[in-house]
Structure formats: C-alpha cells, structure tokens
Amino acid sequence: MAAEAWVTLATNDSYAVGALVLAHSLKSVNSTRPLVVMITDQVSSAMRNRLGEISCRVQEVNVMDSKDSAHLALLARPELGITFTKLHCWTLTDFSKCVFLDADTLVIQNCDELFDREEFSAAADAGWPDCFNSGVFVFRPSMETYGKLVEFAVAEGSFDGGDQGLLNSYFADWATKDISRRLPFIYNMTASASYSYRPAYKQFGKNVRIVHFIGSPKPWQASEASAFQNPVPGDHIAHWWRIFICNVLPRLSSDMTGVAAQFSQLAVKEVPEPITDNQDEKPLFSSPPEVTVEATASVDSGPSSRxxxxxxxxxxxxxxxxxxxxxxxxxxxxxxxxx
The missing domain is CATH 1.20.5 (Single alpha-helices involved in coiled-coils or other helix-helix interfaces)
Structure with a gap:
C-alpha cells in the first residue's frame, strides 16, 4: 500500500460520476499517488465496481449528518449536512499523508507537490478568505484526530452546518499560524473565477492546477446535451465533459442510479480522442473536437436560466x-x- 494517497467522497451515484471524472483527470496528469474513494450505502453495486476499477480502494463509510437544520437553513443547502461524512477520511490510517479532493474538483495539471505540505493545508475560500475552502486540503490520517473532530462536532457544531464550518473552527489558526499551510488559489480555483475576475485569470490561469465547481449546478447536472457541444479553449466545463465522454460515459449502466443511470442512455455519435495517462504532447486547454450527442434520456437538476x-x-x-x-x-x- 502506498504511503500517500488522494482521497475523495461519493455519497451517491450522481456524485460518483464526478469522482470518476476526477480519477481520470488524476491519471491524465500522471499523478504518482493512488486514489481512495469513500462511499456511502447510497452508492449502487454497479457504481462501486466501476469505482474499484479506477482507484486503489473503495471504502464504505457511515453517513454522518450534522442535523443542524438552523444553520443549514442559512445556506439554503440542507444537503450539506451529510458532508460531515468527510471526517471519515482521518480514519484512513494505512496512509501517512493524504490530500482530500471534493468529487466536484478537476485536476488539470500535475500537483503531486501538495504531498510536500503538512496538515492542515488548504486554500482560502473565495467568499471569505480568512476561512479556507474544504474542497481541497492536506491532512494526516489519525484516529486520535478523528476522535477529536467528532467530539468537537458534537460539542460545537458547525457555523455553516457543513464540514467547512466545522473544520475551520477546529483548525482555527489556519490563517495565522504558518503561511506554508495556506495553499495558493491555483490549487482550488473556483470555476467561476475564469470570468468573474478575468484579468487575474488571464494573468495566472495558465498555472491553475485544480478547478473546483463550487455550488450549483455541477458539471454532471447539465439540463441538455448542448451543454457540452462545441466547447471553447479554456472552458473548464468542456474539459470536464471531454474526460467524461471519453472515459466515463462508456462504462455507465442502467444498473446505476441518479444521473449515472440517465447518462447511460446517452448515445454519442462522435467520440473525441480518449484521454490517456500520457498527455505530454497535448496542450492543457485544447478544445476537443465537436461532439454530437443524441440525448435519449433527459438529465434533471440543470441550471435555471439565471x-x-x-x-x-x-x-x-x-x-x-x-x-x-x-x-x-x-x-x-x-x-x-x-x-
């Protein structure tokens, strides 16, 4: 077993689609560390088998719900309660050090150097930079730390009802103790930054390592096939869909649930060149060939017009x-x- 590993979490088959794309993005940039996928009992057997093919371990964990409806109501995001399940990553004590990646992240350049960082390293949250975003962080698995986190969660709760509020309270000195624990934004860039602060993206975008599709909709929640036709260079959504179409879509089945089952009924007429483990000769943000998709099933949970x-x-x-x-x-x- 490797001493270090990437870790992600899939609470259902829909988020597992994101985990599959994430796994292939790690392979496409030639990461030397394996991936561990934590899952809950809401992940189907068919999806578990698929996850097992692209990871070194599929670890089932119990759902931990914060049951903090008052705080969750402030965010209008009640589903975030189950993100307390993320705390189980500290129980992976077969590994000496890990980097956690949310299932809605995408690795676009090799960033194995993150394993040189120490617990607890994370990037500032775009909404409140004195807090870190918990979608990407470096940690050391430890049953002692896990126990303390659970005790802290029970005693103090979370100021936002989810794992990010809890972890920011527990690692409260993140912003002031050691500057080396503060990861650059390129390791957890919100996808919207490419247009919300375009001058900065034009200047620094070429250095971005990890893109995070924070909020809603997720890339896999496109309401129609046109969402991934004719993408343009630099489009992170298009980059996600290219990996999905080439490496994930062909292995989805109707035995899965959620959007995974719905996507399994999509008929792709023209498939771009598969993503391989060796991308040295391909530009980072190359625009994939036009992809014509015949949608034989609708995919719900898409974005509103606004x-x-x-x-x-x-x-x-x-x-x-x-x-x-x-x-x-x-x-x-x-x-x-x-x-």
Missing part, C-alpha cells in the same frame, strides 16, 4: 436569442402595468 447566465452558459441561438429576450422584456413590462 444560473446559466451567471456562469456564462448563454444559448445565443436558442432560448437566449435577442428576439426571445425582447419578448420576455415586453411580457414583463406588460405584466407590471397598472390596471
């Missing part, structure tokens, strides 16, 4: 065309007229 616009997904020739926008404006103005 969310799509905010994240740069605009259907200029369809529902977001000029004529349709003008009709919407006209309809809104007429509905607001006083009787």
């Amino acid at each position: 969310e799509a616009w905010e994240q740069g997904f605009i259907d200029y020739t369809g529902k977001d065309s000029f004529d349709n926008i003008m009709q919407k404006i006209k309809k809104t103005l007429e509905s607001n007229k006083k009787p």
Whole structure:
C-alpha cells in the first residue's frame, strides 16, 4: 500500500460520476499517488465496481449528518449536512499523508507537490478568505484526530452546518499560524473565477492546477446535451465533459442510479480522442473536437436560466436569442402595468 494517497467522497451515484471524472483527470496528469474513494450505502453495486476499477480502494463509510437544520437553513443547502461524512477520511490510517479532493474538483495539471505540505493545508475560500475552502486540503490520517473532530462536532457544531464550518473552527489558526499551510488559489480555483475576475485569470490561469465547481449546478447536472457541444479553449466545463465522454460515459449502466443511470442512455455519435495517462504532447486547454450527442434520456437538476447566465452558459441561438429576450422584456413590462 502506498504511503500517500488522494482521497475523495461519493455519497451517491450522481456524485460518483464526478469522482470518476476526477480519477481520470488524476491519471491524465500522471499523478504518482493512488486514489481512495469513500462511499456511502447510497452508492449502487454497479457504481462501486466501476469505482474499484479506477482507484486503489473503495471504502464504505457511515453517513454522518450534522442535523443542524438552523444553520443549514442559512445556506439554503440542507444537503450539506451529510458532508460531515468527510471526517471519515482521518480514519484512513494505512496512509501517512493524504490530500482530500471534493468529487466536484478537476485536476488539470500535475500537483503531486501538495504531498510536500503538512496538515492542515488548504486554500482560502473565495467568499471569505480568512476561512479556507474544504474542497481541497492536506491532512494526516489519525484516529486520535478523528476522535477529536467528532467530539468537537458534537460539542460545537458547525457555523455553516457543513464540514467547512466545522473544520475551520477546529483548525482555527489556519490563517495565522504558518503561511506554508495556506495553499495558493491555483490549487482550488473556483470555476467561476475564469470570468468573474478575468484579468487575474488571464494573468495566472495558465498555472491553475485544480478547478473546483463550487455550488450549483455541477458539471454532471447539465439540463441538455448542448451543454457540452462545441466547447471553447479554456472552458473548464468542456474539459470536464471531454474526460467524461471519453472515459466515463462508456462504462455507465442502467444498473446505476441518479444521473449515472440517465447518462447511460446517452448515445454519442462522435467520440473525441480518449484521454490517456500520457498527455505530454497535448496542450492543457485544447478544445476537443465537436461532439454530437443524441440525448435519449433527459438529465434533471440543470441550471435555471439565471444560473446559466451567471456562469456564462448563454444559448445565443436558442432560448437566449435577442428576439426571445425582447419578448420576455415586453411580457414583463406588460405584466407590471397598472390596471
């Protein structure tokens, strides 16, 4: 067993789709460390088998729910309660050091140097930089630490109801104790940063190692096949979908659940060149060939029109065309007229 490992968590088959893409992204950048996938009992047998093919271990863990409805209500994200399950990563004591990656992250350049960091290393959260984002962090598995974290969770809870609030409270000196524990943003860049602060992305984007698809929608929650047709260079969503189409989609089956089962019914007419373990000759953000997809099943949980616009997904020739926008404006103005 390797002394060090990447670790991720999949609480259901839908998030397992993200874990599969993450696993292949690690292989595509030639990482020398294996991947451990923690799962819950909500992951189907078919998906467990698939995860086992691309990881060194599939470890089932119990769901730990914070049951902190008051705090979770502040975020309008009640599903975050089960992220307390992430604490089980400290029980992986077969490894001396690990790097945790959320299932909605994507590794786009080799970053094995993260294993040179010490517990607890993480990058600042874009929403509140004095806190770290818990989607990527370096830690040392320890049953003693695990026990203390669980005790702390029971006694103190979490200020946001999820693992990030808990871990920030437990590792409260992260921002001040040791600057070496503060990972650069390139190791946990929010996907939206490529357009929300475009000048900085233009300057530093070439150095980005890990992209994090924070919030909703996730890449696997595209509402229609057009979400991944004709991507442009530098599009992280397109990069995710290219790996998905080449390496993950062909191995999904109807025996799985959630979006994994729905995706298994997608018929891809033209498949781009597969992602391999050797990407030395390929540019980091190369635009994949046009992919024509025949959708034989709908995929739910897609973004609303407002969310799509905010994240740069605009259907200029369809529902977001000029004529349709003008009709919407006209309809809104007429509905607001006083009787």
